[in-house]
Amino acid sequence: MRIAVFGSTGRTGRLLCERALARGHEVTAHCRNAGKIADLDPAIRRVEGDLSDTAAIARALDGADVAVSALGTTSRKPNTVLSDATKAILAAMEQAGTRHFAAVTSLGCGDSYGQVNSRLMKLIIKTLAKEIWADKERQEEAIMRAGLDYLIVRPGGLTKGEASGEWTELRGGQRSKGKQMIARADVADYILTRCESLPFGNDTVMLV
Numbered sequence: 001m002r003i004a005v006f007g008s009t010g011r012t013g014r015l016l017c018e019r020a021l022a023r024g025h026e027v028t029a030h031c032r033n034a035g036k037i038a039d040l041d042p043a044i045r046r047v048e049g050d051l052s053d054t055a056a057i058a059r060a061l062d063g064a065d066v067a068v069s070a071l072g073t074t075s076r077k078p079n080t081v082l083s084d085a086t087k088a089i090l091a092a093m094e095q096a097g098t099r100h101f102a103a104v105t106s107l108g109c110g111d112s113y114g115q116v117n118s119r120l121m122k123l124i125i126k127t128l129a130k131e132i133w134a135d136k137e138r139q140e141e142a143i144m145r146a147g148l149d150y151l152i153v154r155p156g157g158l159t160k161g162e163a164s165g166e167w168t169e170l171r172g173g174q175r176s177k178g179k180q181m182i183a184r185a186d187v188a189d190y191i192l193t194r195c196e197s198l199p200f201g202n203d204t205v206m207l208v
Helices: 011-022 054-061 081-096 110-115 119-126 130-145 184-195
Strands: 002-006 026-031 045-048 066-069 100-104 149-155 157-159 181-183 203-207
Touching: 002 011, 002 054, 011 026, 011 184, 026 054, 045 054, 054 081, 066 081, 066 184, 081 100, 081 130, 100 130, 100 184, 110 203, 119 130, 130 149, 149 184, 157 184, 181 184, 184 203
Parallel strands: 002 026, 002 066, 026 045, 066 100, 100 149, 149 203, 157 181
Antiparallel strands: none
């Protein structure tokens, strides 16, 4: 399978590239600065360009069966970084004929806010990180409206731990108990497992 990864220089994006290649897939990593992933396997194809560069996005999608977004931001000011980038990718997918899109957002987005167990995390989402979550919600809305086959993954708190091969999927109003944490490596493996059994079926899942 040919997989195009956006946000490939981030911690989750790097894992997606590495683990997809290890599973035998052809990987294209879209990035603003290829030097940031110079240490990754040279078999990973690099496409350098901003997410406002439609030609670079198109090159990354050339021949791709599925696109995966691990885009993130830390800006606490009002912005549309994630949603604008996602709209650009979705538009390019339409042109390229790539029909499957997976994106990592966060637990607490949209209707999953009530599924967050931590009172502190709820407070952070509504205060310090409210602009980040607001744009993640705009990102999700753009994905749902695009008319493509999609998977939205809302992980709990991300850790640096080794992959456990275990995770809990939550949908709708389902709740989990205890700390809602998951290793980035498990998020990457979950997404790749879903990519290997397309279509996604327009699925939104909370992952802990």
